Amino acid sequence: MLVAEVVAFAQRALDGVDPAREWLRAPHSLLGGASPLDRMDTRVGMNEVKTMLAHVEHGMPV
Numbered sequence: 001m002l003v004a005e006v007v008a009f010a011q012r013a014l015d016g017v018d019p020a021r022e023w024l025r026a027p028h029s030l031l032g033g034a035s036p037l038d039r040m041d042t043r044v045g046m047n048e049v050k051t052m053l054a055h056v057e058h059g060m061p062v
Contacts, residue, residue, distance in 0.1 A: 003040050006049055010036075013057040028052075030062065 010020035024037045030052065031039050039045030052062045 003046070006040060006046060006053070009050065009053050009057075013053045023056075028062075 007020065007024065010024055011017055014020045014023055025035050027033050027035050031045075031048065036049040036052065040049055055062045
């Protein structure tokens with residue numbers, strides 16, 4: 001999956017461009033204080049972010 005696809009997934013899961021942008025840029029404790037955008041520079045990091053977004057999409061806490 002490409003970064004653009006993850007960004008599109010974030011926009012769907014978070015109901016819009018602005019909420020997705022904020023979420024992708026904000027530090028997150030599940031990512032060791034890194035932002036999701038920072039973690040998407042590796043395949044492993046991208047998978048972590050996709051998993052988090054899947055949880056958001058299904059109403060699970062992240």
